[in-house]
Amino acid sequence: MSIVVQKYGGSSVADAAGIKRVAQRIVATRKKGHDVVVVVSAMGDTTDELRDLAQQVTPIPPPRELDMLLTAGERISMALVAMAINQLGYQARSFTGSQAGVITDSAHGRAKIIDITPGRIEQAIAAGDIAIVAGFQGVSQDTKDVTTLGRGASDTTAVALAAALGAEVCEIYSDVDGVFTADPRIVPKARKLDRVSTEEMLEMAANGAKILHLRCVEYGRRHNMPIHVRSTFSQKEGTWIVPEQQGAAMEDAIISGVAHDKSQAKITVVGVPDKVGEAARIFETLATTAVNLDMVVQNVSAAATGRTDISFTLPREDGQTAVTALAALQEQVGFDKLLYDDQIGKVSLIGAGMKSHPGITAKFFASLAAAGVNIEMISTSEIRISVIIDETQIDDAVRAAHTAFDLDDSDGEAVVYAGTGR
């Protein structure tokens, strides 16, 4: 039988009713003749509640113990899902990340999957059982300690397991119908995409689309695993994430979607002496703090002063770390001052068709200008154009671009969208 891996997010298993609904769905897939392996997140807000509990005990929980704590969340949901399936007359067995063979490095809180050794899952399948696996967690190869893979990483668990088991498809269930041309909360006329290429999905995930975790898409691409993003609450087909060559149906659309990201901040190092190696010193320092930089812009040096400004964007949550590290460097490098701005956001136009269609950039910028949006920074890839703008103008910018590139749903039917994206 072909194996289907299904992943259900926290909102799908938020309570007993949700768990029973998910169990019905799993059993229905089994009845269609598939072996089913299920990856679950923790119920609803459990992970956040456990984090709160840790905060009540200590402001800085040791990462090993925080992982031990948080992994209780999936343990609860997976056992309950297994029970609900048994109640429907099918055998199900739940497995922790460790039991499922999710082998990781030792970086607690953001561990990377090194290997999947799903012997017990394969045994369960061979015995005719439905295997329920805890998402988000694994076991360290070196220390045998329990690890977590970082927020939203249950998607990654699912795709990695699907690849290791040679599954036919990895289905990612949440409370939204699939991948949309833009966030329907901002653009009511956003359309659900039937197919998206892996490359486009990577750009979307990296630029603010929350529907799929970036590492999950990367993993799927590397292992050529088809991903089907769909809703727990309907039977409709969702969005298929497929290799580019299979995306024939996408040829006619130049632009697949407009993504936005409100989690970014901008740091400007003002008055850096325009000498060889000064910029390098700044970025080396940032590299040691493990801060992920996104865009970087160095202003043209004003010959009169011999000084230049360097701006870059980074996740807001890393802002404090970066500013502290740079401030310590001020005397050594001799720059004038640091500016920190977290009232910015990023809007990205994404589409594989960009490669063969000139003029996209001009049209994008013209649509933003017409909407009165001022561009602060620009970055591009082969299939993406991103701009940094004022945070308050993000919604206007997304809508303007969406309309300019004919992405609005022509049926005139607004999408009903109440989801959280997870």
Added chain:
Amino acid sequence: MSIVVQKYGGSSVADAAGIKRVAQRIVATRKKGHDVVVVVSAMGDTTDELRDLAQQVTPIPPPRELDMLLTAGERISMALVAMAINQLGYQARSFTGSQAGVITDSAHGRAKIIDITPGRIEQAIAAGDIAIVAGFQGVSQDTKDVTTLGRGASDTTAVALAAALGAEVCEIYSDVDGVFTADPRIVPKARKLDRVSTEEMLEMAANGAKILHLRCVEYGRRHNMPIHVRSTFSQKEGTWIVPEQQGAAMEDAIISGVAHDKSQAKITVVGVPDKVGEAARIFETLATTAVNLDMVVQNVSAAATGRTDISFTLPREDGQTAVTALAALQEQVGFDKLLYDDQIGKVSLIGAGMKSHPGITAKFFASLAAAGVNIEMISTSEIRISVIIDETQIDDAVRAAHTAFDLDDSDGEAVVYAGTGR
């Protein structure tokens, strides 16, 4: 350094404040120069809440999955205790039952410890860390599945671990000061005992005293491990459970305490044909249902009828199972009817001094008679006399016996007792 194993019950770690208090206590023990290994229960009512959640999903949860679910409880508390200790500047690491080497059989929900292989705990101790271990849980030797040891079995985990590690003492912390001569909620003048022999404690635990789990006491006796029962909320010495020969101080007291048990029921099989093998058939049937019988009484056969009545007591929770099994036997055995009575209770007088002091039984029965208590059944051991009486008369019977054997606290100071016994 000598090793001290401490076990903290659910009421001691019910919230963040409780967890911090426990951490202080653990660190204080460490500062006195001991290596400390801690066994924790789940926080407050967590286990019951998880059971409720399971009930919402299915009326009969598969035992393997129920164990997977329930073990999330200790995972949460142990990680939080470890965090709180780290916050105080001491290294602590938490371990699941499986990680701590608690090897059990495969009887989910009531697994028995087969072996303790505490390699990781010993490594943690050698590294100078405080080890926090999940109580109540282990891992099946055969299936490698997570198991639970049954309600209240964290005490057993603690004693078993203490024995395996060669600890100096196993301290059992709860919200009461120690073992009392009777339940202070019934007898306000009950006294805390400084020392109790293992044999007496076994009889108390088996006959309704909830302060210590029976299996824990058995384990302690078998491995000669001193157990110190004390309160998390005070620095006072509690009660030491010690081998009989060490109980010199107990010699003067003939009776150590009065235990009671309101969890029993009585079944009477009326009109059993007085033939060889009929009673055997009844008890064989009960044995196959795994019901634990306590007292058994067969009335003297009335020669005129050739029939006899057989009565026995058992835990109320097994009542339905036993009645169903016996009813199926009625035609075959040919008895008249079954009577089921769960309005009974057991009062037990316990004391090692009984062996060498005649007249205890007479004095006990006289005190009950004076209190107007009617005795339905009697059973005795070398150091215990138990009676089955009407449930409504239990409190009166306990008080009467307590006074008759001079157990009342002569200070006249009523014990302040608000604990749940756990």
